[in-house]
Amino acid sequence: MPELPEVETVRRSLLSLVRGKRIMRVELTEPRIIRHCDPARIRTGVTGRLILGIDRRGKFLLFQLTGELTLVVHLGMSGKLYYLAAEPTAGFPKHTHAIFELDDGGLLVYQDPRQFGRICLTESPETAVAALRSMGPEPLDRQFSVSWLTAALARRSAKLKTVMLDQKIFAGIGNIYADEALFRARLHPERAAASLAPEEVKRLHRAVRAVLRRAIANRGTSISDYVDGHGVPGDFQAQLQVYGRRGEACRRCGNPVQWVRLAGRSSFYCGCCQQEENKR
DNA sequence: AAAACCGCCTGTCGGC
DNA sequence: TGCCGACAGGCGGTTT
Numbered sequence: 001m002p003e004l005p006e007v008e009t010v011r012r013s014l015l016s017l018v019r020g021k022r023i024m025r026v027e028l029t030e031p032r033i034i035r036h037c038d039p040a041r042i043r044t045g046v047t048g049r050l051i052l053g054i055d056r057r058g059k060f061l062l063f064q065l066t067g068e069l070t071l072v073v074h075l076g077m078s079g080k081l082y083y084l085a086a087e088p089t090a091g092f093p094k095h096t097h098a099i100f101e102l103d104d105g106g107l108l109v110y111q112d113p114r115q116f117g118r119i120c121l122t123e124s125p126e127t128a129v130a131a132l133r134s135m136g137p138e139p140l141d142r143q144f145s146v147s148w149l150t151a152a153l154a155r156r157s158a159k160l161k162t163v164m165l166d167q168k169i170f171a172g173i174g175n176i177y178a179d180e181a182l183f184r185a186r187l188h189p190e191r192a193a194a195s196l197a198p199e200e201v202k203r204l205h206r207a208v209r210a211v212l213r214r215a216i217a218n219r220g221t222s223i224s225d226y227v228d229g230h231g232v233p234g235d236f237q238a239q240l241q242v243y244g245r246r247g248e249a250c251r252r253c254g255n256p257v258q259w260v261r262l263a264g265r266s267s268f269y270c271g272c273c274q275q276e277e278n279k280r
Numbered sequence: 281a282a283a284a285c286c287g288c289c290t291g292t293c294g295g296c
Numbered sequence: 297t298g299c300c301g302a303c304a305g306g307c308g309g310t311t312t
Contacts, residue, residue, distance in 0.1 A: 001306075074306085074307085077290095078289090078290080078305095114290055114304090115290080116289065116305075130308085131308085155281085155282085156282080158282080162283085162284095165305095167306090224291085224304085264284090264305080
């Protein structure tokens with residue numbers, strides 16, 4: 001599932017492949033993935049535009065096009081966005097929903113079996129996509145400070161793990177990196193967010209940033225679907241400490257990794273390393 | 281405002 | 297062998 005490190009890896013890997021290229025033609029075979037804007041707008045609005053650059057905000061990719069337009073892409077659960085030098089002889093794989101043909105003959109392909117992703121074309125991403133408007137600061141930017149995080153957590157009575165999935169506070173964090181950051185910070189996922197002591201907020205802040213940096217350095221986590229812009233999987237799955245390791249030995253203390261369902265999602269943690277001692 | 285829940289989607293896997 | 301349910305889960309929507 002693409003989270004911040006995977007989306008950032010896609011961004012970096014695609015940049016040199018598509019920047020400065022012109023979009024000659026668009027093929028949309030699954031209109032369902034077009035959200036927040038009119039599908040017809042994509043076909044007419046994108047053709048002939050140059051790709052000036054690619055930005056990222058949380059888990060969103062923002063393709064800057066000429067004409068003050070932005071192509072917003074979210075990969076959802078199983079979305080892949082990758083470049084092909086030419087059409088594959090065996091045809092495009094199943095669940096290929098969008099193909100952007102470039103002026104070098106290359107193809108930018110969007111494939112998404114679960115169709116949780118979305119694409120839209122807009123002059124104002126923050127107006128078109130509410131999630132961008134309300135999103136918290138980038139966790140790797142200076143604005144994501146200990147004092148900002150302290151104030152944000154103080155307002156929340158929900159469990160820490162639930163709050164870690166809130167993009168208004170932890171932009172770009174998803175289920176994998178939430179669990180990994182909590183493990184690194186030695187914090188129990190069921191702690192009330194507002195109950196953290198100053199030292200614990202500091203640990204969480206450091207842990208989030210360290211986990212994201214390391215995952216980016218390893219080009220993301222590939223468990224089932226994820227590949228970068230070249231179609232290459234990431235390497236961080238080998239370094240996961242708790243996610244997906246239910247019942248396996250904690251890499252730090254050897255006790256079995258625990259599992260609990262929180263906010264409808266699997267949560268993995270070490271009951272020994274991440275104790276609830278300060279639950280209030 | 282925040283919290284809790286549901287629906288969307290397909291592929292995979294365990295149980296019978 | 298095949299059917300069925302559980303599971304994977306980000307996000308937008310609704311309700312409380």
